Amino acid sequence: MNKKIYLDHAATTPTKKVVVEAMLPYFTEKFGNPSSIYEFSGQNKEAIEEARELVAHAIGANEREIFFTSGGTESDNWAILGIAENYKSKGNHIITTTIEHHAVLHTCEYLEKNGYEVTYLEVDKDGRVNPNDLKEAIKETTILISIMLANNEIGTVQPIEELGAIAKAAGVLFHTDAVQAVGHIPIDVNAMHIDLLSISGHKLYGPKGIGALYVRKGIKLRSFIHGGGQEKKRRGGTENVPAIVGFGKAIELAITSMEAESKRQAELRDYLIEQVLERIPHCRLNGHREYRLPNNANFSFEFIEGESLLIMLDMKDICASSGSACTSGSLDPSHVLLGIGLPHEIAHGSLRISLGEQNTKEEMDYLIESLIVIVARLREMSPLYED
Amino acid sequence: MNKKIYLDHAATTPTKKVVVEAMLPYFTEKFGNPSSIYEFSGQNKEAIEEARELVAHAIGANEREIFFTSGGTESDNWAILGIAENYKSKGNHIITTTIEHHAVLHTCEYLEKNGYEVTYLEVDKDGRVNPNDLKEAIKETTILISIMLANNEIGTVQPIEELGAIAKAAGVLFHTDAVQAVGHIPIDVNAMHIDLLSISGHKLYGPKGIGALYVRKGIKLRSFIHGGGQEKKRRGGTENVPAIVGFGKAIELAITSMEAESKRQAELRDYLIEQVLERIPHCRLNGHREYRLPNNANFSFEFIEGESLLIMLDMKDICASSGSACTSGSLDPSHVLLGIGLPHEIAHGSLRISLGEQNTKEEMDYLIESLIVIVARLREMSPLYED
Amino acid sequence: MYTKKVMDHFQNPRNMGEIEGASGVGTVGNAKCGDIMRIYLDIEDEIIKDVKFKTFGCGAAVATSSMATELVKGKTVKEAMEVTNKAVMEALDGLPRAKVHCSLLAEEALQAALWDYAKKNGIVIEGLVEPKPFEEHEEEEEEF
Amino acid sequence: MYTKKVMDHFQNPRNMGEIEGASGVGTVGNAKCGDIMRIYLDIEDEIIKDVKFKTFGCGAAVATSSMATELVKGKTVKEAMEVTNKAVMEALDGLPRAKVHCSLLAEEALQAALWDYAKKNGIVIEGLVEPKPFEEHEEEEEEF
Ligand SMILES: Cc1ncc(COP(=O)(O)O)c(C=O)c1O
Ligand SMILES: Cc1ncc(COP(=O)(O)O)c(C=O)c1O
Ligand code: FES
Ligand code: FES
Known part of the structure; x- marks a missing residue:
């Protein structure tokens, strides 16, 4: 060898050759700012919307529920900080697990310093959350449950559907970090009762620096990065067109195979x-x-x-x-x-x-x-x- | 025609061909996660540090003061929200202008909803801030002044050095959104008394989805996106290596020409x-x-x-x-x-x-x-x- | 972002101009975007013989004024009352969501011109109400 | 991340193993990272005739134990006292900042072995203090 x-x-993961090829025209030729008014940029807006459909399709969502971010970490931060703030009047309690990615854990720790209470559910020796533990942890003040779909270190997949159903029954929003799962195991946000879901491009043969957050229709979520009117005013910043296109292509290929x-x-x-x-x-x-x-x-x-x-x-x-x-x-x-x-x-x-x-x-x-x-x-x- | x-x-701007060429190997060949331990990824860490030096050099900073972000908008958000929080015990007053980019304005509006007081300085008919207005606006509780270096719509360049000197004399931190200025006019963070400065890659023939925040040594600035230990623990998320490399190359070319x-x-x-x-x-x-x-x-x-x-x-x-x-x-x-x-x-x-x-x-x-x-x-x- | 029909009417607006001594003139403004539209009608025996417009506004505003004038030309006053913003939009194969209000501007301008004609001639047009100063039409927008 | 010398000593560690009936044995552990190092000394007439180590630890820990044993082999006890973590690091052409504590582990293990030897033989080695259970050495880190 x-x-x-x-x-x-x-x-x-490496970015696939075909993915890079799909991205290339958007660097040098079709480089326009998708928010611009001229025709030359219109094609970029379309390219973004196509990618959004592909991402939505991969998790059984509607494309209007997909928001592009700079990666899995931003998606996790946005979901947790955003919900914490938007639903503050309902309560200040969040439930997560001890084995989440640092993007979730450090965000929760930050919230703890800012008046929120966080319960870190223990997992069993195989890394699974006991649904009963989740049930028992839910309180009057619980506003968010964040449990990863699959762990990045030990690969354990959670009983997400069951956990999601518990959250739903309790009327608590349910976020899952699916960065390691998307493109590897089947996901359906409706069947699994998921309200928010984080994805990252570079874990599924797409480019780095791009990800998405799925936000179920009707959920209030303040924008995390304030700026121009991009992403229906929920995420400021000039759209990263080449990366979005590559992300769409990569997720399409991942789902197909x-x-x-x-x-x-x-x-x-x-x-x-x-x-x-x-x-x-x-x-x-x-x-x-x-x-x-x-x-x-x-x-x-x-x-x-x-x-x-x-x-x-x-x-x-x-x-x-x-x-x-x-x-x-x-x-x-x-x-x-x-x-x-x-x-x-x-x-x-x-x-x-x-x-x-x-x-x-x-x-x-x-x-x-x-x-x-x-x-x-x-x-x-x-x-x-x-x- | x-x-x-x-x-x-x-x-x-279009991404320059040479910039894209510099990026390409990092998608498919040198794709490793720069935080990984094996040699294969070591080269990526080096590539990031080289780019960091190039960015630092462009504004007269030290490379340890440069942090990569997902773009100008994130840099603006981070600078303002971060300082607002880290210096809360000192005061809750921020000064900016009426003609800032929405990345700054909407962030300030968000802070206003959260207990901060913001003064929006008026500009004259040509879009310039009167240094005396700034002087008069500074209070006991002022913790941050954020004034853009050059305006994105009307192109007006502010008397930044003078404004910076006023901030410095008053002991107030000074942030400037230099997204439109870097690579177009000379900038020196020391001569201009700038404490924090936002840059974006795609405004200077680099790729979209990458930017940087300059943070003067010694300034406390909480991380805005919590996660892994990247960027000296100040900015979580797998580093966007190709974009960082392209950004470095583009800023180098921009400064040269x-x-x-x-x-x-x-x-x-x-x-x-x-x-x-x-x-x-x-x-x-x-x-x-x-x-x-x-x-x-x-x-x-x-x-x-x-x-x-x-x-x-x-x-x-x-x-x-x-x-x-x-x-x-x-x-x-x-x-x-x-x-x-x-x-x-x-x-x-x-x-x-x-x-x-x-x-x-x-x-x-x-x-x-x-x-x-x-x-x-x-x-x-x-x-x-x-x- | 615009359909072919919109672009056509924008590039080659029909009935652009003024009518001196018109039977009715209506000017409306959109508080939301600051745009202004004026329609001139030349009416004889309840029939719209001629129609012209002037518009200070976006591409959709120009196209909807053009289309609205086309739709009423040669029609009776009663038929003209059926030229709503919806009818104009349909005739243009649709407008982007944020531009729906531009077509309302055309409807309003037309009705204001008809009102002016009715007032001058002391007649009542069924269904026509006095145009109020054009008010903001909030676009449908998600709020957070 | 490691220098060539570090990699060499990691790949081909010198003096790896145990000495039965050693004159002195020192075992230390690093609370921060959980790593453990043990050094065996065979001392005759104040001269370190032989030295061996065992290490459960990172690449730097292995390399510094290897280098530390090389540096003391054949030396007098007094000379061995000069083999500080700095000396070991220098001999290895440096270590990454976060790995400085690994070289401290080597220094500590060596001194613990010398202390064991001194205690067993009822002698006093100048400058040598009783090894305490290895304490955390905070790395230099920026705090926010
Ligand atoms: C002055 C100014 N600040 C901030 C930004 C935002 O930068 P980015 O698109 O990289 O998020 C822009 C451009 O969009 C700008 O012109
Ligand atoms: C489970 C999990 N969540 C979040 C992330 C962060 O994703 P990104 O690197 O795209 O920010 C990762 C990988 O780094 C991950 O494995
Ligand atoms: S008429 Fe105002 S935007 Fe179209
Ligand atoms: S000995 Fe613990 S990390 Fe090196």
Whole structure:
């Protein structure tokens, strides 16, 4: 093997060639500001609306309910901060979980400093929320429930439909961070009783710097970024036309190939999980065995530390991660792994493998063989191993 | 003439070919998440830091003071909302002007609904702020002054250095929206006593959906979009690497050619202004004759209405605008033109021409001849003309 | 953003101009956008022999005045009363939502001209009410 | 993110392993990141004859333990006292800012091993203080 084996698709995906090609004309030729009055810009407005339909279609929404943002993080911030403010007169209580992405958690922490009360639901050892816990957590003052559809580290998929139904029955708005789920597993905002949903372009072979927030018709949501009249006055800023077009194209492709691709990836994933658990001792799979993203495998190897493992994999041209990419600079063990009850030192030795459309069985074999050698070597170095 | 004559560079600019070429590898090949640990992503982190230096260099800042955002609008929102919150204990008063971009005005209006007091300084008939007015407006409770460097509609450049000095002497933070100015006129954040400054990529031949906020070292500024640890924990969200790289490249090119290009454009602009004022009766130039962006000309034609004028120009393949692009869907006359004292019906008949690197003298001549015909024709239709 | 028909009437407005000594003249203004429209009618034996307009306004305003004048030309006063903003919009294959009020301007101008004619001649046109100074027509807009 | 020297010592760590019946053993842990380092010393006539380490930690932790053992091997106890985290970092051509604490771990482990040796042999090493349970070293970080 002499090419990079990229196994970190949960961190980001390459933008597909056809997606880039779809974007290109909007940089240099059809570059007009879609809000301008002349014909030359009219085509850009149309291109945006086409993309909006494609995004809406992917989650069973109406295109009037889709608002473009600069990415999943902005979508999460907007949904939570916006609802918190618009429904303040109804209450100040928000429910989320301990294993959300930092885009949700840090936003909730910010709200806590500003007079809101946040309940962080615990999850079980597989990372699932117990619907009864949600039911019990709802109070008179609860205005928003935000629970991610699928976790970015351990891949666990929540019983969203059930959780959504509980929210609905209680008359509480329900937001879900679906950044890791869209294009990987089927989503229908109506069947799942979702009121707000966050999506990101670069997790589904679209460009970075673009995302969307689905906002169910009728929901009050103040604009988060104030400015010109773009996005029906809900999101200021000149529209990022090339990225919107690319996002639309990418989500269309992802939805089209979803069924076959997720089946294929799930098979690779299962093979990997089976082999690793069988051939490497003192090793566990994190996340739910069944309710998990088709492309995610997350292991903990006792007695070894994650960064060393990643660097050694990197030396073998394997790109993987230990937790979420955006905190890999941090020294704290993953809050998600702690959230499912792993002790610190085991949480430290975790490895996330997230598959993509290009990955093959050969690559899995190479990964497995590499892991066996590397884990053994690191354990040899470890003062914990023979203790 | 059978090609489009694009004269709306204040709305947006085409992304330069070399800029797109610089971006391309970061979509499909070097697509890694810059926060990831493996070598493959290390190059992206470096690319971001190079771009940051280029942006810093363009305004005389240090690269540690530059934070990437999704555009000028986000930068404006962040600066104003962030400072408002971080310095709340010091006071709740903000000073701005009546002619700011909506990204600033609507943000200030939002703050007014949330317990802040905002003073909107009036401008003179040419759109300039009187430094004495600023001095007098500063109170014990003033925590921020936000005055745009150059206006997007009428092109007027403010006496920023003087205004900055007043802010500094009073110990009040000074933000400027420099979206229309960067790459067009020289800027030095230190000489001008600027504490925060907003930039946007797509106004200087870079891509849309990317911008930056300059934040002087030592200034407390909470993060506006909460999430992962990106941008030194001040701006969450996976970095938009291709756009950042393109932004860096574009700003570098803009700065390099600024002196020559602004001289060239100012000459075209002066020719246009002179011809129009001379050859079309009942016409005035809006904005300051001298302190104005080299690429901006803004006219009011009495007795005619802006949209009709733009459509007729469009039919002659000329792309121009009446006010800012992002409000061209709106029916209200420009707040900027009202701000400089134009009556409603005259504010309605305004035309903004903003030049770019590709425009030529021939195009100016074609524009002038077209204008003469169109203005005459619309006046013939107007019930106001012979009244 | 505009249909072909709108663009056609904007580029080649029919009946643009004035009628000296017209039987009825109506001028209306839209408070919302500041636009102004004036319609001149030349009526003989209850029949609209000639009609002209002048408009200070957007593309839709020009097109709707043009179309409205076309629709009433040669018609009886009674038939002219049926030329509502809806009829004008339909004849133009529609208008963008934010431009619906422009077609109201045309309806109002026409009715103001008819009112002027009726008043001058001391007659009553069925269904016609005295035009009030044109009031704001709030566009349908989502509020947050 | 790491220098070539760091990568070299990470890939080919020197002196990795254990010494049975070592003259001194020091184990330290970093509360901040949860990493653990252990250094074994074989000392004869005040000279460090042999040294080994085991590390559960990041790449920098492995590299600094490797470099620290290299730096003290064959040296006198007194000379070993000069092998500070700074010396180790310099020998590695530097570490990223967030990884400075890893080199402190190496210094601490070495001194803990020396302390163990001194205690076992009832001697006093000048400048050596009793190792406390490793405390958090706050990284330099901007606070908002
Ligand atoms: C003066 C000014 N400020 C802010 C903006 C907003 O920038 P962006 O479109 O990048 O959000 C613009 C342009 O739209 C502008 O002209
Ligand atoms: C679950 C989840 N939410 C939100 C985000 C943030 O998305 P973005 O990087 O587009 O801001 C990510 C990925 O970074 C994610 O995995
Ligand atoms: S008549 Fe006012 S906008 Fe059309
Ligand atoms: S030893 Fe803990 S991060 Fe390096």
